[in-house]
């Protein structure tokens with residue numbers, strides 16, 4: 001028998017489950033379909049920017065995330081081989097300075113985040129399945145899905161299908177929505193480490209030295225999510241049996257002696273590396289479908305924006321759906337317009353960050369030294385970075401131009 005719902009959401013990751021939670025509260029009937037049976041550590045987003053924290057509050061998941069261990073960070077240090085450690089630490093940024101009432105970024109493990117939201121959606125009455133194989137997605141005037149779970153095949157129809165199915169979105173393919181991608185700039189690997197109790201629980205840090213740039217985001221109790229950027233020419237640098245040990249060793253840096261706590265830590269999950277790049281869609285909707293989160297295009301992970309982007313997508317799309325009985329494509333035009341500019345600005349910020357922090361030669365090192373010296377005298381040079389903390393819409397448009405890029409990189 002075919003079941004009918006208001007919404008069928010394909011993908012029960014962050015975006016899909018968060019949307020289900022907010023929409024079920026408005027009385028919508030929802031079918032949530034998730035492919036995996038277990039949320040594994042895929043080395044994905046675990047740091048939510050302050051502007052994303054605001055979005056979790058507006059969507060209504062913030063208290064839930066805090067109740068399962070969501071952990072705020074308070075300080076940011078930017079180390080570099082060209083900057084003495086004391087100078088870097090004296091310039092520590094207070095992370096509560098970006099948005100009023102927001103203590104700082106929020107860290108929570110990605111599998112735990114997904115499971116918490118999925119469980120909450122189920123508790124609130126969403127019809128939700130795991131281990132689902134979606135074999136057919138029909139869009140247009142009569143959206144429908146065929147899926148199998150527990151050896152049985154089902155058909156379901158809905159007023160709208162939401163594609164929250166991540167980077168390789170089947171919904172995006174079914175809707176024939178083109179995905180634009182830029183070229184990868186460098187490799188980006190990450191791993192979870194335990195036993196790093198010497199690293200302060202509320203301090204995040206980044207830094208570049210030699211052929212490696214690190215990022216560290218503590219999650220509490222000596223657990224830290226660490227990332228490293230390295231050259232595309234060395235894409236196999238951390239593969240094989242010794243990869244995790246070599247990755248940890250790369251964190252030992254003269255410019256940031258505290259990194260020894262990370263290097264001496266124990267792997268608590270897989271090491272995974274990705275090409276770092278950006279992608280976007282012109283119109284993340286079609287007749288019968290709307291895309292949210294990575295399915296609609298993702299930002300380069302170097303600036304950690306994916307969760308904040310996804311939560312804002314959830315907030316905007318849910319507000320539009322709750323505010324109108326007519327769910328035809330024209331409803332999503334304001335979402336497409338806002339998202340397009342948001343992603344353009346974040347793409348700009350990520351690209352500038354990549355060029356500055358993740359190029360590994362003498363010229364890049366000299367450029368960073370020059371940048372740090374100038375930024376100390378003129379803090380507006382780093383304004384693009386405020387976009388990733390406070391939200392891209394809060395920064396004036398002139399900081400997303402080739403002129404600003406040239407000012408940062410060329411002086």
Ligand SMILES: Cc1cc2nc3c(=O)[nH]c(=O)nc-3n(C[C@H](O)[C@H](O)[C@H](O)COP(=O)(O)OP(=O)(O)OC[C@H]3O[C@@H](n4cnc5c(N)ncnc54)[C@H](O)[C@@H]3O)c2cc1C
Nearest residue numbers: 011013014015035044045047165166293294304305306307
């Ligand atoms: C290395 C790396 C580091 C990152 N670090 C950060 C960070 O620190 N901060 C940050 O904000 N962002 C970060 N991100 C980005 C962030 O993880 C993503 O933007 C975010 O997880 C997107 O959420 P989503 O719900 O759209 O997609 P996903 O998290 O990918 O979830 C999609 C879900 O859909 C399911 N699915 C897929 N296909 C189907 C199907 N056909 N049927 C049913 N279910 C399906 C999947 O199993 C999955 O559960 C990082 C990304 C990478 C690659």
